[in-house]
Amino acid sequence: MTSQAFAGRYGDFGGRYVAETLMPALEELTEAYRQAQADEIFRADLEALLKDYVGRPTPIYPARRLSEAVQLDVWLKREDLCHTGAHKVNNTLGQVLLAKRMGKARVIAETGAGQHGVATATACALMDLPCEVYMGAEDVRRQAPNVERMHMLGAQVHAVEAGSRTLKDAMNEALRDWVTNVRTTAYCVGSVAGPHPYPSIVRDFQAVIGVEARAQILDRTGRLPDAVVACVGGGSNAMGIFSAFLDDAEVALVGIEAAGEGIETGKHAATLTEGRVGVLHGSKSYVLQTDDGQIVEAHSISAGLDYPGVGPEHAHLMVSGRARYLSVTDGEALSAFELLTRTEGILPALESSHAVAGLHKLRELLPEGALVLLNLSGRGDKDLATVKQALAERGGAS
Amino acid sequence: MSRIGEALAHAAAENRAALVIYVCAGDPNLALTPALVLAAADAGADVIELGVPFSDPTADGPTIQRASQRALAAGTTLPGVLEVVRRVRQTSEVPIVLFGYINPILSYGEQRLTRDAHAAGVDGLLVVDLPPEECAGLRDAALQVGLDWVPLAAPTSTEARADAAAALATSFLYCVSMTGVTGSDAPDLESAAREAARVGARAGKPVALGFGVSTADDVRAAAKHCDAVVVGSAVVREIAAAATDDEALLRVADKVRALAAGCTRTA
Numbered sequence: 280m281t282s283q284a285f286a287g288r289y290g291d292f293g294g295r296y297v298a299e300t301l302m303p304a305l306e307e308l309t310e311a312y313r314q315a316q317a318d319e320i321f322r323a324d325l326e327a328l329l330k331d332y333v334g335r336p337t338p339i340y341p342a343r344r345l346s347e348a349v350q351l352d353v354w355l356k357r358e359d360l361c362h363t364g365a366h367k368v369n370n371t372l373g374q375v376l377l378a379k380r381m382g383k384a385r386v387i388a389e390t391g392a393g394q395h396g397v398a399t400a401t402a403c404a405l406m407d408l409p410c411e412v413y414m415g416a417e418d419v420r421r422q423a424p425n426v427e428r429m430h431m432l433g434a435q436v437h438a439v440e441a442g443s444r445t446l447k448d449a450m451n452e453a454l455r456d457w458v459t460n461v462r463t464t465a466y467c468v469g470s471v472a473g474p475h476p477y478p479s480i481v482r483d484f485q486a487v488i489g490v491e492a493r494a495q496i497l498d499r500t501g502r503l504p505d506a507v508v509a510c511v512g513g514g515s516n517a518m519g520i521f522s523a524f525l526d527d528a529e530v531a532l533v534g535i536e537a538a539g540e541g542i543e544t545g546k547h548a549a550t551l552t553e554g555r556v557g558v559l560h561g562s563k564s565y566v567l568q569t570d571d572g573q574i575v576e577a578h579s580i581s582a583g584l585d586y587p588g589v590g591p592e593h594a595h596l597m598v599s600g601r602a603r604y605l606s607v608t609d610g611e612a613l614s615a616f617e618l619l620t621r622t623e624g625i626l627p628a629l630e631s632s633h634a635v636a637g638l639h640k641l642r643e644l645l646p647e648g649a650l651v652l653l654n655l656s657g658r659g660d661k662d663l664a665t666v667k668q669a670l671a672e673r674g675g676a677s
Numbered sequence: 678m679s680r681i682g683e684a685l686a687h688a689a690a691e692n693r694a695a696l697v698i699y700v701c702a703g704d705p706n707l708a709l710t711p712a713l714v715l716a717a718a719d720a721g722a723d724v725i726e727l728g729v730p731f732s733d734p735t736a737d738g739p740t741i742q743r744a745s746q747r748a749l750a751a752g753t754t755l756p757g758v759l760e761v762v763r764r765v766r767q768t769s770e771v772p773i774v775l776f777g778y779i780n781p782i783l784s785y786g787e788q789r790l791t792r793d794a795h796a797a798g799v800d801g802l803l804v805v806d807l808p809p810e811e812c813a814g815l816r817d818a819a820l821q822v823g824l825d826w827v828p829l830a831a832p833t834s835t836e837a838r839a840d841a842a843a844a845l846a847t848s849f850l851y852c853v854s855m856t857g858v859t860g861s862d863a864p865d866l867e868s869a870a871r872e873a874a875r876v877g878a879r880a881g882k883p884v885a886l887g888f889g890v891s892t893a894d895d896v897r898a899a900a901k902h903c904d905a906v907v908v909g910s911a912v913v914r915e916i917a918a919a920a921t922d923d924e925a926l927l928r929v930a931d932k933v934r935a936l937a938a939g940c941t942r943t944a
Contacts, residue, residue, distance in 0.1 A: 294810075294811055295808060295810060295811060296779055296806045296807065296808075296811055297735075297806055297808065298735070298736040298805055298806060298808075298829070298831070298853075299808050299828075299829045299830060299831040299833075299834055299838070299842065299853065300736075300831035300832070300833050300834075300853060300856055300857075301833075302808050302810075302831075302833075302834070302838065303831075303833045303834060303835060303838065304833065441742065442732070442733070447733065451733050451735050454735040455735060455736075455738070455858050458735075458736065458856060458857060458858060459856055459857040459858065459861065460856070461833060461856055462833070462856065555784070556783070557780045557783055557784060558778075558779050558780045558783060558806070559733065559780065560733075560735070561806070566780070568780065568784065570784070571754045571755060571781060571784060571785075572731075572755070572780045572781035572782070572783065572784025572785065573731065573732040573749060573780075573781065574732045574733050574780070575732075
């Protein structure tokens with residue numbers, strides 16, 4: 280037990296703040312993951328899936344017209360081209376492969392935008408495991424296409440009516456399911472959040488993004504980027520791409536959070552920039568909370584960023600000064616959605632649109648023409664109804 | 678010996694299990710909570726677990742989730758919960774364990790909370806999401822001011838983990854009867870109680886069995902083997918079902934009397 284006490288810490292953050300019932304399962308998972316990582320067959324199986332099934336490596340793409348618009352040299356890491364339409368599948372294939380190896384009979388997951396739910400349902404269909412996904416009722420409504428996809432893939436979707444009916448409440452319900460069925464069930468966590476070992480497992484499975492992108496940008500431009508930018512909700516796509524650049528001190532790492540209707544309105548999801556240190560869903564990190572330590576409801580037009588917590592390693596990167604975190608509003612994200620669509624013919628997910636919107640903020644920090652690598656974490660097909668409605672409400676063209 | 682330890686010893690001397698009753702502070706409002714605590718104590722509760730409501734109680738089932746939401750909607754805060762304890766202490770010495778989650782405590786400040794809780798008349802702390810690996814800071818602060826620390830063991834705990842948890846207990850170890858959230862049905866309370874008793878015997882410490890205990894028969898099954906029995910959701914349901922404050926007090930008293938009858942070991 281003593282060695283466990285120091286495991287899973289990122290500076291002052293991370294840890295395992297869960298009911299005792301789950302502690303042995305977290306120890307079992309930690310050990311099973313350690314063994315799997317050391318197993319050449321496991322690694323080869325996952326690598327083959329990422330190549331032949333997901334379509335990796337995903338390309339990096341020089342976005343010339345976007346670059347002109349933002350006066351930066353922007354390269355997009357095209358995670359939107361992954362099978363299922365987002366980076367989430369990199370992680371779910373790894374975790375479900377691990378669940379299979381551990382002999383688990385059932386997989387559960389939480390989902391916000393539905394991308395992680397779809398990616399988990401996909402991996403479970405592929406590996407023949409029953410899958411149940413918890414999703415806030417509000418997210419079920421606004422991400423209907425992904426709910427349909429999960430159903431088609433054979434997953435059961437539980438609409439969670441508690442609380443704000445979004446990602447936080449979905450994760451609460453998934454944890455309650457896990458505490459009840461822990462002996463037979465694998466919990467496939469979708470972000471670099473949750474109790475140890477999840478933040479490191481999810482980061483490791485997403486690290487392929489950064490490993491590829493670093494080699495690709497060196498190959499194509501002969502140098503490292505001035506900045507790497509990604510959106511941050513829980514923070515898995517950002518950790519995935521940041522992880523390869525942590526030791527490159529000259530590369531600025533910039534995470535973009537959701538400022539929702541504006542920080543000043545209180546309706547936002549800017550956890551790192553506006554939250555306080557606390558414990559949510561099993562780890563210590565920054566949390567949006569009241570003065571009394573009650574978790575508050577986040578707000579973002581993007582269901583995948585609508586979360587009052589954030590992965591503990593991001594908290595550490597911020598406090599240590601290695602990464603910077605900025606925020607953009609719903610409106611700025613919508614404009615960025617339109618900008619990327621019209622300049623490059625790429626429909627980004629609303630989550631990824633936040634990273635695109637962040638380019639305008641980066642321009643204030645970097646010289647004109649600076650080389651920027653942007654993780655385009657997902658595609659926007661799932662968001663068309665939301666975008667159309669939001670644009671109509673603000674009287675814009677569509 | 679602490680007030681909790683004395684209550685357990687007193688019950689043991691009467692050849693019965695001690696009855697631990699959970700009440701969520703602020704459900705339906707903070708003004709009624711002291712009276713509910715006193716009603717439970719008068720009806721036979723040996724120890725009160727006073728729930729500190731939290732917005733995201735992941736170890737609790739729907740009954741206590743809803744109670745927590747009602748309490749928060751009624752404006753319950755940690756200082757308000759401590760005020761409840763001060764009011765109870767004006768007339769009663771019933772031992773009180775604060776039962777909750779770590780985030781409101783971190784937000785209040787660990788040192789400040791243990792100091793203020795002790796001053797208000799709290800006897801112990803039980804924090805559901807603070808396993809042995811994470812509890813050192815708060816437990817040390819609690820022990821320094823003379824509060825008891827109540828750790829948890831679960832059916833999934835290995836023998837080593839259960840023993841390590843028991844070693845941290847200063848008055849008793851709380852054993853969870855089944856894998857699940859509060860208010861679920863426990864499939865086999867008696868075997869859970871036997872297992873809990875084995876852990877207690879190894880550590881030489883009293884054990885309480887909780888989760889899934891809702892009727893006098895359930896209490897009887899647990900009381901055969903355990904030093905204490907915890908009932909939570911079943912009491913919360915009585916409060917939720919009451920139309921008036923007076924009815925809530927009567928229902929709680931009736932329920933606790935019925936449960937207390939199950940505590941006596943006959944065989």
